[in-house]
Amino acid sequence: MSGPLRLDEIATRVGGVVHGDGALVIRGVATLERAGPEDLSFFMNPRYRKAAAASRAGAILARVGSGLAGRTWLESADPHLALARILDAFHPRPVWVPGVSERASVAGSARLGTEVTVGPFAVIEDAVEIGDRAVVAAGAYVGAGSRIGAETVIFPRSVLYPGTLVGRRCLIHAGVVLGADGFGFATADGRHHKVPQVGRVVIEDDVEIGANTTVDRAMLGETVVGEGTKIDDLVMVAHGVRLGRGCLIAAQCGIAGSSRLGDRVTLAGQAGVSGHLEIAPGTIVASKAAVYGDVEKGGMIAGIPATEHVRWKRSQALVARLPEIWAELRGLRRRVGNLEERTQ
Amino acid sequence: MSGPLRLDEIATRVGGVVHGDGALVIRGVATLERAGPEDLSFFMNPRYRKAAAASRAGAILARVGSGLAGRTWLESADPHLALARILDAFHPRPVWVPGVSERASVAGSARLGTEVTVGPFAVIEDAVEIGDRAVVAAGAYVGAGSRIGAETVIFPRSVLYPGTLVGRRCLIHAGVVLGADGFGFATADGRHHKVPQVGRVVIEDDVEIGANTTVDRAMLGETVVGEGTKIDDLVMVAHGVRLGRGCLIAAQCGIAGSSRLGDRVTLAGQAGVSGHLEIAPGTIVASKAAVYGDVEKGGMIAGIPATEHVRWKRSQALVARLPEIWAELRGLRRRVGNLEERTQ
């Protein structure tokens, strides 16, 4: 599909139900604040109920049961997914013009698939293999022996150290560094001797990695980012880490050396995981948490050190009340002292 | 003005009062440790009182009432601002030689103002507009349709994704990435489907952004950094965030999607703000804090979760004393047990 589209056509394609004027022609998608009468907007977070009511949007996409009385709206069991599809329709993905820039530096021994794009000042070193329709954008660097899967995009100025493997349909954003040396030293006689980092980085299919994130190469073996895992900006994945499939790693998280995250683990922003740990599939780590031990069953954990989220919340509520608790304790001490005197 | 300058001339220009030898000729500005008899140094933080006393500096700039007895010093109501002006005088800003490097890649449809500098290996894509006297330094990448205001400097290797707007007199340091995709996915059937990020990034006038910071494009609409806001290194500004005017965001802070910071908000180092929040103008968030809820009035907040700073400090002092509190509680329990026996 491609815009403009009638609202009922959109509903059919994304599997939703129209309340109100299904014949309305939608010409764009916009935020609640900016949408006009020919735009579709969306309302998923209850924080924005007022904004939804005040919006000039012609139609609003919302969750089942949102009850936007008196408005034309599109009811969806999964409005996030519906929105993703609608945006795809109205905003086709940018097209990369295939071809190798004359201003790129491509080694003679590199093998490029069909319809590959290589931007100006990109560098592709010896024995690199690049899949069909893949993109190595302006100024990106692909070290010797690396392999990039079909339809993957390496955005401007990202760097793949030698021997890095990136799967198919990945998005590696600007400034990402894959395969730099892990942080490994043997300290003797007061000096830190470098432990050679001779492993590599393997990024499986359908992974997205945000701007300026770093994934270090393993000392030996591989640092692995599992299929379908999505990583935000400024994340640090250390040497020898294995991220499972379908993980979500929010911005500025750090995962120390050799830890293994199961499938579908979520780390919220600025969380940290110590080295050599195992985190069970499906675990959710709250933002700012520090995981210092293995996590054997999933569930949500929080705090420094991380513990069960519900328990952490209760403890923190009491930390906030410590001044009252302390006052209470001093009061009791006095009363006990009085009792002791009285009963001597 | 430009150095060398007599101390009393400096005083006149920055609005200060000389104590001691106003005729002293100042040839440079230096730290307390390195300054010699023809240098001006400065003393603003009481931690450095000893260093100030020991300094060989010919003159010392200091706050009103600093009482540097027996020394030649320059008393100022605002020594930070005076120092900024004095440094400007003695160290003129680096000059960028206008001209477009033959080794840059500039699209024919790009429009460049007068006296623009474009460094080697910079890439300027289709329909970009660059204001007068702006600089796109070596290896920087400016995506299609971006606009850069007059006198702005894009430092080496920074990346502007397509459609990014940067105002006038901005400094965008090396490695900064503006406009990479926000972290947005709709999870269905165990897979994370990308929600297209079709908004853009708008950096208003007089903004400075530190090295390797990332500002993601909005899903829809704009991610905005308000006029005069200053951002340090390695900060993450997520999709749809709005930073007000005159904010100060220290290094390694993260602001999650769609949050709005009012004018003059300060985030100290490594602080985090969750998504979809409103932070009142003038709020100060302590380093390492995690803001999990709206902040309705200004003031200083701290902790994980963030709470009133004074309250946080009191609670943390008691956390440190928990071993004693626990011992006290056990003692009381024993005494109450004794009392109960005795009064049976």
Place this chain on the structure above:
Amino acid sequence: MSGPLRLDEIATRVGGVVHGDGALVIRGVATLERAGPEDLSFFMNPRYRKAAAASRAGAILARVGSGLAGRTWLESADPHLALARILDAFHPRPVWVPGVSERASVAGSARLGTEVTVGPFAVIEDAVEIGDRAVVAAGAYVGAGSRIGAETVIFPRSVLYPGTLVGRRCLIHAGVVLGADGFGFATADGRHHKVPQVGRVVIEDDVEIGANTTVDRAMLGETVVGEGTKIDDLVMVAHGVRLGRGCLIAAQCGIAGSSRLGDRVTLAGQAGVSGHLEIAPGTIVASKAAVYGDVEKGGMIAGIPATEHVRWKRSQALVARLPEIWAELRGLRRRVGNLEERTQ
């Protein structure tokens, strides 16, 4: 030495003792999981005892007294150091082919030593000096007046602002930014006026700096990273900081302006140090900790604010038990109330 090697030869060279078959020919080094009968593997962390027992490795390097009964193993007093040497033997460091790429931009006034490597699209500005056998890899930027010592490698896309000094045998990984402006502003009339940052960055010999780390230039004087210090990825070293010799700074740490770390200080991941502090030599700061005050004697500190590690651990254990403590306190209050009634 270079592989393949007999196990007893390896033992002689790294100073270890063979238990079992010293004549075994070792052809490679691998992780416990991947090693085969002609590989050496290693076992240092007790977490991996089971993996060591199950490994198909021909030989295992381990600490004195590891007691790998029934296996061929190499006993070492310092297995980390031994491993570093063995890896060096089996995986010779990558060789950089000397020569200046025709596609680099090198100022006429730059002085290059012998056997220097300059990659494509690297930029070397006026009056830069580069020592013998140093490498400025593809797309790296070396600002005017910078100096790079012999045998140092500047990896792809890293940026040295003008006037930066880097010593000998350093490794500056991809995306690193040295010498961007420190975060210094004088606020007056609601506006943040830039305090010119006219100092520089000095990286001493044998320093390694991880991918996308930033070290800002000093306002005046120098930001210094001491000899032999190793810095991980995404670390922020602010203006005027001095790191001593032999420090270890793990990923995503931040050190605020003008703080001074003594020799051999360790910061674990995501730790932060406030500005203008002095940290004693040998101090170990736990991950996620926030150092808000001077540290006068070494030892390990943890927490926000950071305190003695042992004490922090005890307090945190009690924080986790606060719900029980609170219940206990309420129980006592009741009992005391009862006692008071009874003894009226």
